[in-house]
Amino acid sequence: MARARSVLIVGGGSAGNTLAILLANSGVSVDLVESRPDWGVLGSGILLHGNALRVLRDAGVWPQVRDAGFAFDSIGILAPDGTVVAEQPDLHSGGSDLPSTLGILRPALQQILIDAVRASGTRVRLGCTVEKLDDQGEGAEAVFSDGTASSYDLVVGCDGIYSTTRESIGVTDRxxxxxxxxxxxxxxxxxxxxxxxxxxGGPCHIAGYSPMSDDLAYALLVVDWHERDEADPADYAERMCAESATYGGLWPTIRAHITDPAAVHYTAFHRLLVEGPWHRGRIALAGDAVHVCPPTLAQGVAMSLEDAAVVAELLSSRDVWDDALLTEYRDRRMPRVQTVVDGSMQLAQWLREGNRQAAPALIARILTALIERP
Ligand SMILES: Cc1cc2nc3c(=O)[nH]c(=O)nc-3n(C[C@H](O)[C@H](O)[C@H](O)COP(=O)(O)OP(=O)(O)OC[C@H]3O[C@@H](n4cnc5c(N)ncnc54)[C@H](O)[C@@H]3O)c2cc1C
Structure with missing residues (x-):
């Protein structure tokens, strides 16, 4: 019997975990290293559109995700005083048998994926990083921070926006x-x-809220980024209350609960799109390691999951893992990812210019394009 082919995944976030589950379930021998000893995630909640839910269903975790999150099929557009201006049905980008959107706590999604990675037989090392990667033509050798070394048929860097795998293979985009x-x-x-x-509009570019579970909701204010605002996390609750002070609707109720500065996050938006190859030899990249966009379309996790789905499909259906396969992966993903990155940037730009009229049509066009499988 032929030996199982082996993959090392660097990084256990949404991309790495989902890739591990899909590959291990198709008979590939998978190792995953994650730098955080607790395998945890930062942040509060996220929105997942149908195209993200479709990959999670393929990975076998949809029932758990559905039960932990809060699904809905429309979006409300409000005036700053809280008056409902429009209620729009949201597109079902994952197909009509999945909700258009689901809010979920980040730690809840991470725990569901962790349980599935463990169940898949993936060998996991926590608090571990790759010190050195050496492409060897037919595979790659990794030297780990615990002093051990192993060879793999393929390494996939899913280590996020500040990916060291990206740096180590000489991709210079940042x-x-x-x-x-x-x-x-x-x-x-x-x-x-x-x-x-x-x-x-109003004092912030966007002021909004979304359900994340039966018990919890997520409130957000999109603003121009000022580094000085980062300076004193002790003021974060006060700042968020002040920024939202003139908004109506549910904001007065929500504001009454914004009291703990440690529970408020202030995060900058970034853009990255690696336009050249997404691999060197037998070392490839996926997720935020190759593309990042402001979350104006809430598609970052979805794009990471779709990368994982395409890599897993190609690896599990081909006898030969070579340069052509990894080029095909990047070429297949690029138009879709570019649409999302450019669209997210365009929406951000329009918000900054105070142009709110064009946004709904762009969002609908992009979500429609994402209905087709990646
Ligand atoms: C403010 C904000 C709000 C967002 N909201 C949404 C949203 O509503 N919906 C949505 O779809 N997307 C959203 N996103 C985007 C989304 O968070 C990312 O696109 C997604 O988390 C990317 O997943 P990933 O697995 O590629 O990277 P990550 O989630 O960053 O995972 C990378 C993993 O690699 C590990 N790691 C890092 N370096 C190493 C190393 N050297 N060795 C080993 N492990 C390493 C990390 O600890 C981490 O576990 C948002 C982003 C921001 C900033």
Whole structure:
């Protein structure tokens, strides 16, 4: 019997974990190294569109994701005073048998993926990084921070926006700040909050809230990024209350719960799109390691999961893992990822210019394009 082919995945976030599950389930021998000893995630909640849910279903975790999250099929557009201006049905980018959108706590999604990675037989090393990667033509050798070394048929760097795998293989593209950022926090879910409601404009570019579970909701304010605002996390609750002070709707209820500065996050938006090859020899990249966009379309996780799905499909269906396969992976992903990165940047730009009219049509066009499988 032929030996199982082997893959090393660097980074256990949404891309790395999903790739591990899909590959291990198709009979590939998978090692995964994750630098965080607790395998945890930072941040509060995320929105997943149908095209992300479709990959999670293929990975076998949809029932757990559905039960942990809060699904909905429309979006509310509000005036800054909270008046509902429009209620739009959201496109089902993962097909009509999945919700158009699901809010979920980041730690909940991570735990679901961790449980599935463990169940897949993937060998996991936590608190471990790759010190050196050596492409050897037919495979690659990795030297780990614990002093051990192993050879693999393929290495995939899923190590996020500041990927050291990207750096180690000589890809020189780096994430650039976009000049915008977001205040975010979790609050108890008001009973009437059952979908994303966004106000474009007012003192912030966007003021919005989304359900994340039966109990919790996520409130966000998109603003121009000022480094000085990062300076004093002790002020974060006060700042988020001040920035949202003139917004109506559910904001007064939400603001009453924004009291703990440690529960408020202030995060800058970045852009990255590696336009050249996404691999060197037998070392490839996926997820935020090769593309990052401001979350104006909430498609970052979805694009990372789709990368994992395409890599897994190609590796599990081909006898030969070579340069042509990895080029095909990048060429297949690029038009879709570029559409999302450019669209996210365009939306951010329009928000900064105060142009709110064009956004719904662009969002609908992009989500429609994503209905087709990647
Ligand atoms: C403010 C904000 C809001 C967002 N909201 C949304 C949203 O609503 N919906 C959405 O779809 N997307 C959203 N995104 C984007 C989304 O968070 C990312 O696109 C997604 O997390 C990328 O997944 P990834 O697995 O590629 O990278 P990551 O999630 O960053 O995972 C990388 C993993 O690699 C590990 N790692 C790093 N370096 C090493 C190393 N050297 N060795 C081993 N392990 C390493 C890290 O610890 C981490 O576990 C948002 C992003 C931001 C900044």
């Amino acid at each position: 994430p650039e700040p976009t000049g915008m950022g977001v205040w975010r926090t979790l609050v108890p879910r008001p009973a009437e909050l059952v979908r994303t409601d966004l106000a474009y």
